[in-house]
Amino acid sequence: MDKLITVSPSPHAYGDDSVKRLMYGVVYALVPAFIISLYFFGIGALIVTAISIVSCMAFEYLIQKYLMNARPSITDGSALVTGLLLAFNLPTNLPWWIIIIGALVAIGVGKMSFGGLGTNPFNPALVGRVFLFISFPAQMTSWPEPVVSRLQYTDAATGATPLGVVKEGLNAGVPMSQLLEQIPGYMELFIGHMHGCLGEISALALIAGGIYMLAKKIITWHIPVSIFLSVFVFTGILWLINPYDNAGPLFHLVTGGLVLGAVYMATDYVTSPMVPKGMWIYGIGIGVITVAIRVWGAYPEGVSFAILIMNAFVPLINKYVKPERFGEEVKNG
Amino acid sequence: MIQTFPKGGIHPAEDKFAAGIPIRVLPLPKTVNIPVSQHIGAPSEPLVAKGDKVKTGQLIAKSNGFVSTNIHSSVTGTVTKVDKMMDSSGYKRMAISIDAEEDQWEEGIDTSKTLNRKISATGDEIIRKILDAGIVGLGGATFPSHIKLSVPRGKKAEVLIINGVECEPCLTSDHRLMLEKGEELMVGIQLLMKALNVKRALIGIENNKPDAIRHLSSLASDYEGTEVKTLQIKYPQGAEKQLVKALIKREVPSGKLPIDVGTVVHNIGTAFAVYEAVQKNKPLIERVITVTGKKIESPSNFMVRIGTLVSDLVEAAGGLPDDTGKIINGGPMMGKALKTADVPVTKGTSGILIVPSDESRRKPVLNCVRCAKCVSICPMGLEPYLLQAATEFKKWDLVENERALDCMECGSCSYICPSGRPLLDYIRLGKSTVSKIIRSRKQ
Numbered sequence: 001m002d003k004l005i006t007v008s009p010s011p012h013a014y015g016d017d018s019v020k021r022l023m024y025g026v027v028y029a030l031v032p033a034f035i036i037s038l039y040f041f042g043i044g045a046l047i048v049t050a051i052s053i054v055s056c057m058a059f060e061y062l063i064q065k066y067l068m069n070a071r072p073s074i075t076d077g078s079a080l081v082t083g084l085l086l087a088f089n090l091p092t093n094l095p096w097w098i099i100i101i102g103a104l105v106a107i108g109v110g111k112m113s114f115g116g117l118g119t120n121p122f123n124p125a126l127v128g129r130v131f132l133f134i135s136f137p138a139q140m141t142s143w144p145e146p147v148v149s150r151l152q153y154t155d156a157a158t159g160a161t162p163l164g165v166v167k168e169g170l171n172a173g174v175p176m177s178q179l180l181e182q183i184p185g186y187m188e189l190f191i192g193h194m195h196g197c198l199g200e201i202s203a204l205a206l207i208a209g210g211i212y213m214l215a216k217k218i219i220t221w222h223i224p225v226s227i228f229l230s231v232f233v234f235t236g237i238l239w240l241i242n243p244y245d246n247a248g249p250l251f252h253l254v255t256g257g258l259v260l261g262a263v264y265m266a267t268d269y270v271t272s273p274m275v276p277k278g279m280w281i282y283g284i285g286i287g288v289i290t291v292a293i294r295v296w297g298a299y300p301e302g303v304s305f306a307i308l309i310m311n312a313f314v315p316l317i318n319k320y321v322k323p324e325r326f327g328e329e330v331k332n333g
Numbered sequence: 334m335i336q337t338f339p340k341g342g343i344h345p346a347e348d349k350f351a352a353g354i355p356i357r358v359l360p361l362p363k364t365v366n367i368p369v370s371q372h373i374g375a376p377s378e379p380l381v382a383k384g385d386k387v388k389t390g391q392l393i394a395k396s397n398g399f400v401s402t403n404i405h406s407s408v409t410g411t412v413t414k415v416d417k418m419m420d421s422s423g424y425k426r427m428a429i430s431i432d433a434e435e436d437q438w439e440e441g442i443d444t445s446k447t448l449n450r451k452i453s454a455t456g457d458e459i460i461r462k463i464l465d466a467g468i469v470g471l472g473g474a475t476f477p478s479h480i481k482l483s484v485p486r487g488k489k490a491e492v493l494i495i496n497g498v499e500c501e502p503c504l505t506s507d508h509r510l511m512l513e514k515g516e517e518l519m520v521g522i523q524l525l526m527k528a529l530n531v532k533r534a535l536i537g538i539e540n541n542k543p544d545a546i547r548h549l550s551s552l553a554s555d556y557e558g559t560e561v562k563t564l565q566i567k568y569p570q571g572a573e574k575q576l577v578k579a580l581i582k583r584e585v586p587s588g589k590l591p592i593d594v595g596t597v598v599h600n601i602g603t604a605f606a607v608y609e610a611v612q613k614n615k616p617l618i619e620r621v622i623t624v625t626g627k628k629i630e631s632p633s634n635f636m637v638r639i640g641t642l643v644s645d646l647v648e649a650a651g652g653l654p655d656d657t658g659k660i661i662n663g664g665p666m667m668g669k670a671l672k673t674a675d676v677p678v679t680k681g682t683s684g685i686l687i688v689p690s691d692e693s694r695r696k697p698v699l700n701c702v703r704c705a706k707c708v709s710i711c712p713m714g715l716e717p718y719l720l721q722a723a724t725e726f727k728k729w730d731l732v733e734n735e736r737a738l739d740c741m742e743c744g745s746c747s748y749i750c751p752s753g754r755p756l757l758d759y760i761r762l763g764k765s766t767v768s769k770i771i772r773s774r775k776q
């Protein structure tokens with residue numbers, strides 16, 4: 001026989017999943033939330049997203065090419081996702097140079113310093129965000145007025161997020177019932193009509209994207225559901241005990257970065273557990289820490305911190321939580 | 334009710350191109366090379382020498398130990414060589430080469446097509462016949478069948494499971510056999526039940542073969558205790574432990590066999606061979622083999638004499654396409670890539686698959702992104718990404734403790750990985766290293 005044939009071990013067939021397809025799936029899932037953000041925050045949303053994506057991809061390329069002497073892999077879409085998620089976690093009036101610093105920290109420190117995709121213990125976009133939050137607290141906690149500031153970027157009029165209003169008010173001793181009058185109704189909160197970070201406002205759009213990712217088997221339901229459930233139960237208990245000084249569970253679910261965090265940040269492959277039981281532990285941990293920070297902590301919002309803290313536990317969870325083995329115990333009958 | 338196994342599993346493209354093509358008898362080949370090691374266990378001992386005349390069905394190599402079996406000449410003719418020749422493993426191993434002439438069958442073999450339903454042999458006689466006829470697991474495992482039927486002391490078989498799943502993509506030989514030899518299969522199943530002394534047999538067939546399910550169900554209604562079960566389409570449902578779980582909801586413990594949970598699994602093809610051996614006195618010298626592939630001119634199912642060269646078989650299906658990247662002995666998930674088509678088919682060959690070159694190359698390998706897909710689809714509940722890494726870094730304790738030996742090499746993990754990681758390649762290495770370590774520990 002004169003033909004050259006390949007001899008390789010089985011299997012000889014492969015599925016059509018690729019890292020690229022999965023990453024672009026996340027990007028598509030984020031489109032509805034981005035459109036809603038454009039509607040409420042206008043030009044600021046566009047500028048912040050563009051700067052974040054371009055600088056994340058540029059840093060990834062430059063670091064891989066010149067510092068790591070590796071073949072750049074920016075086409076795999078992961079830097080694009082990091083850029084997009086970083087932008088989603090920033091206010092839309094953030095000056096351009098702060099965004100670039102955030103991108104450098106996210107990609108350089110959060111991802112590449114550990115060796116690139118698949119090796120980083122912490123979610124890179126959140127590393128970037130939390131760095132900015134600590135370094136530039138004033139800029140990171142002023143959020144543009146939705147709708148009216150559509151045509152303004154850094155000069156937009158600003159206000160506090162619903163979580164911020166509640167935290168301040170409760171600290172000052174204002175009862176919850178009065179505070180609720182100062183913030184939009186539940187339906188508006190659900191759609192996203194409020195102050196907040198670029199991509200976190202619309203629970204509706206984010207959940208729609210989440211359902212798309214579930215259908216495309218990009219994520220599984222365990223992490224988002226365990227986070228939502230634990231937040232719901234924990235805040236529900238607090239609310240039942242003392243409805244005057246606590247916001248209800250529904251309020252906690254639709255405000256702040258909870259949906260964005262639970263569906264898109266906590267589900268990051270690299271930094272989340274490998275088996276369903278571990279995902280539950282991780283998700284419940286995130287939910288509980290988030291509520292603890294929101295209710296008793298110094299900040300009105302705690303999703304980012306909660307995810308980063310639980311990221312740190314992932315290696316431990318993976319080490320001790322094993323999948324249900326086939327034939328482990330004799331389960332007959 | 335449609336049943337399946339609960340843990341893991343994948344859905345590769347089925348590509349069963351030859352499903353509608355009836356079995357054709359392949360014309361007698363000019364030469365056959367019959368390896369003396371076509372089964373798991375000790376190679377058989379050749380009984381013939383160069384120049385000997387042999388008849389079709391004549392014993393030419395005899396069982397050599399407990400785990401071994403007999404081998405018969407698949408043609409009539411002259412032995413030209415008893416020597417090491419390349420077989421499907423890619424290595425040169427002992428085989429018997431015979432130049433074929435017109436068929437002349439060994440005395441006492443019934444070559445007629447008449448159906449013989451009457452079972453007169455006792456259980457022990459059936460098992461003896463199966464050994465004499467050289468029957469091995471025809472699903473691909475090639476474990477000598479008589480051993481599976483000799484239930485060890487202290488254990489008891491309650492139900493016989495017949496594997497008609499054919500979950501391996503592309504292959505259709507079992508499917509055709511069920512459609513065309515249904516009556517014979519039923520008798521074969523009764524023989525196996527008698528040998529095992531069980532009153533119940535379950536035939537598991539996947540939902541993608543509704544015609545076979547209908548046909549065998551209607552035949553089964555004449556046989557007490559025999560029942561066809563419809564299974565959901567999912568790979569690797571044909572794996573022994575998965576099939577047992579799907580059909581009788583029992584989990585074979587790690588390192589144990591189906592008999593430990595009261596059952597024995599035999600393949601559809603084996604049941605047919607048992608019928609022929611016991612009712613027709615015909616040894617295992619031929620079997621059904623699918624020849625298929627996207628570029629193959631006429632995908633076919635052939636009744637083939639053991640020892641026929643793969644090249645002869647491919648020729649009969651229209652020849653090797655210009656665009657040939659891989660020649661696989663078996664299916665795409667668990668089959669073995671051949672170095673050349675000039676090797677013989679054996680008792681364990683269920684199909685020959687020709688893969689075009691653009692599908693023969695693997696994807697580029699990227700970092701593990703820890704997507705957990707390999708973990709969620711592993712039917713044995715293992716963590717392939719971890720076994721791969723542990724093997725790469727030679728952490729053999731970890732490989733062992735993470736139960737690499739439970740891996741049945743179904744290939745689902747490598748199939749699903751979005752990063753194109755060669756998970757199973759590493760896991761195989763991990764398994765064999767750990768086996769060696771365990772063996773040296775025992776000494």
Ligand code: SF4
Nearest residue numbers: 711740741743744746
């Ligand atoms: S090849 Fe082994 S590790 Fe991979 S999925 Fe199959 S059983 Fe699991």
Ligand code: SF4
Nearest residue numbers: 701702704705707750
């Ligand atoms: S499927 Fe591949 S990329 Fe995903 S966890 Fe397993 S080895 Fe890693």
